[in-house]
Amino acid sequence: MITVLFARSDSNYKALPGVDVYDAERDALTWPGGTPVVAHPPCGPWGCLRNKCNFDESERGLALWAVDQVRKWGGVLEHPERSTLWPVAGLPKFGETDKYGGFTLKVDQHWWGHRARKRTLLYICGIKRREVPQMPLTLTEPTHVVSSGYAPHPGHRHRSTKPEVSKAEREHTPPDFAVWLVELARRCRPT
Numbered sequence: 563m564i565t566v567l568f569a570r571s572d573s574n575y576k577a578l579p580g581v582d583v584y585d586a587e588r589d590a591l592t593w594p595g596g597t598p599v600v601a602h603p604p605c606g607p608w609g610c611l612r613n614k615c616n617f618d619e620s621e622r623g624l625a626l627w628a629v630d631q632v633r634k635w636g637g638v639l640e641h642p643e644r645s646t647l648w649p650v651a652g653l654p655k656f657g658e659t660d661k662y663g664g665f666t667l668k669v670d671q672h673w674w675g676h677r678a679r680k681r682t683l684l685y686i687c688g689i690k691r692r693e694v695p696q697m698p699l700t701l702t703e704p705t706h707v708v709s710s711g712y713a714p715h716p717g718h719r720h721r722s723t724k725p726e727v728s729k730a731e732r733e734h735t736p737p738d739f740a741v742w743l744v745e746l747a748r749r750c751r752p753t
Contacts, residue, residue: 564637564747565593567601567628570733574740575600581744591627598688598750599637600743601628602735610644626651629685633662636688636750638743640735643668643681653685662687662753673698674739677706678727688750695745698738708732 566575566583567590575583582597584590603625625641629651632639641647654660656668664687671680686694707722735743 563597564744565597565599566744567593567599567631568603568624570730572730572734574735574737575744578740578744590624593631595631595635598635598747598752599628599631599639600740600747601632601637601639603628603639603641605642605645608645608647608650609642629653632685632687633664633753635752637686637747638750639685640743641683641685643683645683648683648685664753665691667694669697671736671739672702672704673700674742675736676727676739677704677731678708678724679704680708680732684746686746686750687753689746693749695742695749697742 564581566573566581569575569583569585571585571587573583573585575581584593604621605625607619607622608625625639625647628639629647631637647653648655648666652660654664654666656666659665664685667684667686669682669684671682672678705724706727707724709726
């Protein structure tokens, strides 16, 4: 069994076998522990679009709690590429390993079918780098953007001419990425 924490109520994870999903209705904070996790804590308070996001300040603590669960039970935490969670929680930079054996991968959700380039950081515990499932390769160009004001790289100031994805699509995990994240978590062991 793999547990998904902080999923959308209409999450793709709910269709996957062997996955126990905690959405807003189930409240991830009631999860008793015991299995590897795929954690999607709210990114609003931590992401580069946080100034456009309405969030309750208590949501900041959910990401820190999720980091603790990944460290204890193994699994993966997913957040936007420029999430400020990494320095605050002491998560390792790309290429480093922390004292919990955790490491960071940078991926692009477009590789798994997202219509926008959605660069993502993954914090992974309970597995060696060589055990990470194979990642897809795509040479196609995204057709959309996360936000028209979102610069693809820090320092870029141009606005995109591509259409924006909806808020729901920004929040959804592409089905193939969900399958990959669950497989990654299945390979993890409690730390």
